[in-house]
Amino acid sequence: MTTEYDLSPEDFADTAKAVVNACAEADTTATRIALLADAGLTGILASDSSGGMGLPVDFAVPVLHAAGAGMLAAPLLETMLLAQAFSGTRDDLATAIAIGHTKVTIAWNGELDGSAGTVDRAPLAEDCDAVLVFRRDGSAILVTLGESAEVLADDTLDLERPEARVVITAAEGPVLSAETVTELQRTAQILRSALILGAAEDSLERACEYAQDRRQFGKTLVSYQAIQHHLARQCLAVETIRNSIARSLSPHCEMPVDAARATFIGATGLGANTAETAIQIFGGMGYTWDVPLHRHLRFVRTLAAQGKAAELLDNVAQQLLSAENNKKELQRAS
Amino acid sequence: MTQTAAVASERPSPETAGDNARAWLDANLPQTLREDILQEREPSIAELSEWESKLHKAGIIGATWPKQYGGGDLGLRAHLDISREIGRTPMPESVNSIGKELAGPIILAVGNERQKAEYLPAILEMRNIWCQGFSEPNAGSDLAGLRTRAEKTGDGWVINGQKIWTSGASKSSHCLLLARTGSVEDRHRGLVLFAVDTSLPGVDIREIKSIDGARHFCEVFFNDVVVPEADMLGSPDQGWAAATRVLSIERATNRMHRAWRFENQLQHLVSACAENPATRRLVEHDYARPLAEVAVNIELLKGHVETLVGSLIDGNEIGPRGSLPKMFWSEAHQDFSKLALEIVSRFPPDMSDPLRAVKRRMEDIYIKARAETIYAGTTEIQLGIIAKRILKLNWER
Structure with a gap:
């Protein structure tokens, strides 16, 4: 793909893969964020004035794909989004986030109505300095974690990016406008889909490799058409996610907002199904802790919850059944 | 609605091809050919041929074929824009789709000059089916x-x-x-x-x-x-090579409009139900989420179609990837047809004509959808293509 930039999104894929592999050897979230920041990956979306690269979302897709495939244990999605969101209004803060000095996350569930309350689904909050909290009026506030914002470990499906609850007694900090939050949420839908794509593709690759090695009744598993078809269906699922991400980011997409929402909703179902099928193909081995497919499955399901896939599907239904929508159709029919 | 607009005198430009098609179709689709209103009889081949001939004259059909053979000399992007509007219009499927989407492209690829000059305009003008x-x-x-x-x-x-x-x-x-x-x-x-x-x-x-x-x-x-x-x-x-090459492109671009036709069918079902309190309650209370899932699948299908078109425009080979939209569409559309059949089966006995029209259309779609996972390579064949040629699985070792 050629772009108006010197680089193409694909140029980031190899770097991202190498850095994610290096992160797998690192001991702490802070070290991993530092490695990502050193490679410039946390600031891809942040503006030049914030020490970032000011690149469009397309360029972040291969990075998050690599993060999903490599089970990255860092709040990379949240870091990228917040470095971008504070660019222009708080360049000092955006820079600190992009270079990894301020480690941030986002509490994806719950809203503050006033200055106190509880929010949750904040990945790796225990290792971060601040958490973005959504507010009832549509805006959001970046709260420093400490005495007035206490992090509590929560039950969590995701093993790489354990979620935490945050109890806030006095919310103070830099604020994002409602418009910026809306944009952040939309970008998050695409970038989460990229994480899911990575997880799904890695699940599929592992299942293909296993099916071609493992022998039963004197033949490899993949010799059985049932297994071939299982794998082919998961390939279709992975390509569906990939193509839908590409369409959502294409300048030719007629309705990018609807497309991004559908991409994310679709990715959650297809991605989870791919990990589930991979577990099935591994048989008993698939159910063991050491085969990491369950990690992908946990991650995808957690991303679905953080992005509120079920509520988004309800929004699609509301839009489809809305009077305005139907009126338009009836007018055309008459 | 009556046929108000005359046949377009000028062929569309790439930028306006979709808008022009939209306007022309809105103005010219005869009531007797609309699939979203109750029809007393099936249109004849002669009526359908006449309609398709008009579509060609309006620049809606044959957009990508060379001008010298009656085409519009437009690119695939314009073809996609036009196809969207064809899909959004509840009009009959072509009776000459083999001519337009298979024979024509093959003749363009391997035919000699005489064959191109003889056959291609005749296909577009509906003299040959x-x-x-x-x-x-x-x-x-x-x-x-x-x-x-x-x-x-x-x-x-x-x-x-x-x-x-x-x-x-x-x-x-x-x-x-x-x-x-x-x-x-x-x-x-x-x-x-x-x-x-x-x-x-x-x-x-x-x-x-x-x-x-x-x-x-x-x-x-x-x-x-x-x-x-x-x-x-x-x-x-050359026969087999030409056939397989065209078939792989055909699977990606043939009936490019079907994602939008699928959307039109869903919209027809929902908007017709909205007009009656009982059926509105039915879809809102019992089927809101399943219908939303259909809407999501349609968006995902558009992702396959638009991305493959983009890839072709960039000069890439489609090869076995043409199986992806065909397979996704056929299964998603069958799922929709089952859901739609269930919904229309619960319509009240005193249903209005618009409800009767949507009931008939959805019943027809349900039966016809059985063929969709069979023709142009069965689902099992598509799965085999994906396994062998995209995943490159090796079951010989």
Whole structure:
């Protein structure tokens, strides 16, 4: 793909893969964020004035794909989004986030109505300095974690990016406008889909490799058409996610907002199904802790919850059944 | 609505092709051809041909074909824009889709100048309707096993064999025939493509009644049919290569409008239900989420179509990736057809004409959708293509 930039999104894929592999050897979230920041990956979306690269979302897709495939244990999605969101209004803060000095996350569930309350689904909050909290009026506030914002470990499906609850007694900090939050949420839908794509593709690759090695009744598993078809269906699922991400980011997409929402909703179902099928193909081995497919499955399901896939599907239904929508159709029919 | 706008005098530019198509279709689709209102009778082939001829004159059909053969000389992007509008319009499917989406592109790829000049404008102007003579009783999805033989004679070829599932053959003037020159053991080698005039002596066409009650399918017998050398498309051995190349593009671009037609069907169901308190309650209370899932699948299908079109525009080969949209569409559309059938089966007995129209349309879609996972390569064939040629799984070791 050629772009108006010197680089193409694909140029980031190899770097991202190498850095994610290096992160797998690192001991702490802070070290991993530092490695990502050193490679410039946390600031891809942040503006030049914030020490970032000011690149469009397309360029972040291969990075998050690599993060999903490599089970990255860092709040990379949240870091990228917040470095971008504070660019222009708080360049000092955006820079600190992009270079990894301020480690941030986002509490994806719950809203503050006033200055106190509880929010949750904040990945790796225990290792971060601040958490973005959504507010009832549509805006959001970046709260420093400490005495007035206490992090509590929560039950969590995701093993790489354990979620935490945050109890806030006095919310103070830099604020994002409602418009910026809306944009952040939309970008998050695409970038989460990229994480899911990575997880799904890695699940599929592992299942293909296993099916071609493992022998039963004197033949490899993949010799059985049932297994071939299982794998082919998961390939279709992975390509569906990939193509839908590409369409959502294409300048030719007629309705990018609807497309991004559908991409994310679709990715959650297809991605989870791919990990589930991979577990099935591994048989008993698939159910063991050491085969990491369950990690992908946990991650995808957690991303679905953080992005509120079920509520988004309800929004699609509301839009489809809305009077305005139907009126338009009836007018055309008459 | 009446036919108010005249046939467009100027062909659309790439930038306005979609908008022009939208305006023209809104103004010109006759009430008698609308699929979203209750019709008293099926339109005739003559009516459908006339409609399609007008679509061509308006620049809506043949947009990507060269101007010298009656096309619009537009690119794939404009074709996609036009296809969206065709899909959004509840109009009948083409009765000459084989001509426009298979025979035409193959002739453009391997035909000589005379063949292009003779056949291509005739397809667009609906003077010639084509059928596809590929499948045989023992070579359905496995085309390499076909047995219809072409033997060289002094001034042409003698064809003997049988084709089956030949859609629309009884209404076609020409058949795009795939035959072999050697033995069946040669598999992909020695396959030849012909443009066969179906009125030639020895061509015997018999209709087969399909599960939707139509007599669209046919079996076609070739008994010592003499085909002139001039009607061979490409050289011997080029046949299979041309067919597979075109088929792979066909799976990606053929009926490009179907994602938007699918959307039109969903919108028709929902908007008709919204007009009646009982059916509105029904969809809102019992089917909101399943219908939303259909809407999501339609967006995902658009992702396949638009991304593959983008890839073709960038000059990439589609190859086996053409199987992806075909497979996704056919299964998602079948799922929708089951859901839609369940919804319309719960309509009240005193339903209005708009509800009766949507009920009839959804019942028809349900039955016809059974074919979608069978034709153009069954689901099982598509899965095999994906496993072997995209995943490159090796089951020999």
